[in-house]
Amino acid sequence: MNQPKLNLSPKVSDEVRKTTCYMCACRCGINVHLKEGKVAYIEGNRDHPVNKGVLCAKGSAGIMQHNAPARLRAPLKRVGPRGSGEFEEISWDEAYQIAADWLGPIRESNPEKLAFFTGRDQSQSFTSLWAQAFGTPNYAAHGGFCSVNMAAAGIYTMGGAFWEFGQPDWDHTKLFMLFGVAEDHDSNPIKMGIGKIKGRGARVIGVNPIRTGYNAVADDWVGITPGTDGLFILSMIHCLMKAGKIDLHYLAQYTDAPVLVNNDEKSPEFGLYLRDEDGKQLVMDRVTKKLTPYDQPGVKPDLSATYRAKGVTHRPVFHKMAEMYLSEDYAPEAVAERCGLPANRIRAIASELARVAFEEAFELEHKWTDFRGETHDTMIGRPVSFHAMRGISAHANGFQTCRALHVLQIILGTVEVPGGFRFKPPYPKPATAHPKPHVGMTPGGPLNGPHLGFVHGPDDLALKQDGTPARIDKAFTWENPMSSHGLMHMVISNAHAGDPYKIDTLFMYMANMSWNSSMNTGGVMQMLTDKDENDNYVIRHIIYSDAYSSEMVAYADLILPDTTYLERHDCISLLDRPICEADAAADAIRWPVVEPDRNVKGFQSALCDLGAKLGLPGFVNEDGSQKYADYADYITNHERRPGIGPLAGWRMGANGLQHGRGGPNEGQLDSYIRNGGFFAEHIPDGANYYKPWNRAYQDWAVKLGLYDSPQPYLFSLYVEPMRKFQLAAEGHGDRQPPEHLRERIKATMSPLPIWYETDQQGNEGFTINALTQRPMAMYHSWGSQNAWLRQLHGHNPLYLPTKLMRQHGLSDGDWVRVSSPHGEITVPVMEMASLNENTVWTWNAIGKRKGAWALDKDAPEATKGFLLNHLIHELLPPKADGMRWANSDPITGQAAWFDLKVRIEKSEAPREARPEYPPLKSPVPQAPENLAWKVGK
């Protein structure tokens, strides 16, 4: 044979620089290979706690994002009308001067006139600090339309949430059930985990109307009717309780199931916990038969005994649960039709949960001591785990549904135990250990505390003296009392309406509000361009920061161009959303593995400059000079409290470098770079399960600086703050809800999880559920500018189940008019059999506006791609009461975009998908036609 001689050991690259991916929110470690100083190849970092070497399609395509023709090149000042895309490039000095001329005066007179909202921001602990220093109460990130129901329900119930804040115990779980998860937090860890447990033969159950991705590989698929997951879960709770397949020991020891609740309907404390003088929850001790604080050493809390004093009977939470969930209203037969599932299927799944949790229980040989001082020789494991995300949370009943799922986990005794669901530091952390919302303004001064937090009753609402909302998004008001992440989706419509008040400047970061990040996209474009009687824009000034030529750029007056993720400093901080694992606390950095070749600046560095120019406290030194030269300087030198900074690794102690607590270390970022861009500190064996109640974990967390004192707590099957809002609605207390909200608060704020049908008024004739999912290879709007990724998802058909295809006489490639009570789109269809028979869906954020993202005007993203957003309004249809109610969860304000109902009709093929919008003028040059990308020889 005459084979060519190959060089089998070519040089791979000149240098590898290790940083953190930003192609989605997963924050994997990446090895960036450089040749001749340019980015040549990106792979996963094997040492990294998140991805352990693997990398998804987005991550590997980072080179195309870094070099995307859509990158902005310099600060921009709008010169044409808003929405036209006409800009001129200006200097940073001029950009800062324009911003300071708008922001300086409002800070001195009325700081609430600034609304500062960030989108896919990974620096919220920094951007919120800036907003706090400015003094405006109007700050939040995008959690309100993302998945606040999931976060808030988790934290109120068990001091931690799914999202990326916890994970199944992949090494021990034998049954993994996931609800409403497409490509979601976490991205790679879920894929790695599913691969791992399937390799062991564990069973995966996927609950999702759509059988793609994780649901496609699930052993059992439950194609539930959207919005009914809560009913399905409560029915399984019914089955398990009725059969006694519940972990009574766990419920008694670690939850509020035995905590006594006032049972006197006439009492102003009806439904509240019985507490001692120190505010501690009280239980009956089975041994002493006495009222005892829950945390007393040796207490055996009774799930059954009642307590009567001063004519008032107190019953344990568990009594209330039995009363509620043993009701035949939750029997499988009673819920089956609404859920679209056979009753026997519900029973079969509940049985399997019971079988695995109790028949396959096991013990790990880890000795541990609980918060009451009792030492246990082993850790009991229940190998059933769950994960859930937006599919259950983006409904107007999503908070209660997420709560129901946590209650299911807890009665099975499978949270924070081997084989179950585990928290990642800084969780567990109960709602009471988080801040409350702050809205105290002083013109010219900082806000009186952090913006966002957890309310514990009407007194914590963010209301002005006259009872009107203090925040522009109406977060923490009677309309949505527990809106822990704010309501970014309501900011533009409220600001446009001047309700609750007018603002002057809208300042946004990485949030594509004039396109895929808003409900009612067309309406938002109108609101952003509307003028008042004086020919001024209703929203007077808009400042926007983005790295790319997104649709939102065209709707701003001033653009601060951000860098790509390979050109910037960042910290993925324990003060924010860190990269921890269940077995380790960890944080990470980004650093400029290459320098920008354009006149752009990391947004956080720009905020350091702008903060100094405005003289914001914390951003200037005593002499008025700029405090932080850039974001790297802040990351290194800022201290949130003494000894606690943005990064926990390599801090300066009395005797040299140490982790967790310590002073600033000028070489800290270099230490991170030497360590591959991250820091990880492992939780000792014996401290790594039962964390909320485990002394060894609590002490470790204090030592590391996660909290300043041990914070053991009971899981809240019963959320007492919700009962406090109900009590107010029933007429108790000084702070009273407006009359029109009274009944809704009583009905929805049940302290034990309930299910209710979401508001269907106006939906008559619209009977088909319409959903979106994120493709695994794309993240929000970012993927379409990526030459490699857009070849995977260049346009998005509307997937229809076989039954609807037949019913409407449709074939693949035909077009349909899809209408909702709010709007209409005309789009191409494709048949999909593995789909709930009354649900249609599409990939989200593939559709693009012409002229954006440096795509040609005939790009399929713009001609055939589409958004369902046009069909979803931020308000529900008008009602007989003359009011427009928010299309949001009444508890948290979570945008209810999965409540969408539509009807479809076959349509002639239009020239392009409808609605059509005129092209934007691109602020960046035309993209190259062909790519033959090779760096170096």
Add this chain to the structure above:
Amino acid sequence: MTTLPDNTEKKLGLVIDLDTCVGCHACVISCKGWNTENYGAPLSDQDAYGGNPSGTFLNRVHSYEVQPEEGHAQLIHFPKSCLHCEDAPCVTVCPTGASYKRVEDGIVLVNESDCIGCGLCAWACPYGAREMDMEEKVMKKCTLCVDRIYNENLPEVDRIPSCVRTCPAGARHFGDLGDPDSDVSQLVAERGGVDLMPEQGTRPVNKYLPPRPKDTMPEIDVLAPFLEPVVQEPGGFLGWLDKALEKL
């Protein structure tokens, strides 16, 4: 015409687990990235930001819906690249000798300097696994990362194809399928790995592990004992609870 070796010392190839592939395309893009920078000409993209983008990919993921006789339809993700066949028709059809199968490991490669871009090999391949690069006008195909798997500039653990290294679900395995004791051969034996389109007589080296049967959860009759009510009479639950707590 080009001849195939009578046999090869090793049969390096991939084992792809269709039970765990979630269809995320990680392998597709990692392959694109590595092979753009390495063996041969870069994998080009035409009309990259335009109306009809089309580029060279050595590995693609297709998705197929399957309707079993009973039960729900299923979606199978199916990654596909060159299968490095033992009787590779793409090699024997090559008029210049550019296509060849390596004697030492069985990898099928294209020597780009001898490739005239005639496309016969793509026509001969029953799997559609070869792609003409429209910029360079040479035939491109999976190299099994021949420039990684022996590469002494890489740590030993990384001497595997980039698609295998990156796969988040661990659905891709690499090894010597000619050695019955290798991990990949064992996996194929355990899981009943199959050839793709064996009737074509190409004797592919790559193997696919079939999806496990789905939607097989036992009917309630089998599981019913787990949900037997603890008490029959309504209101008896708290009595049961008291007794159950005594036993704790």
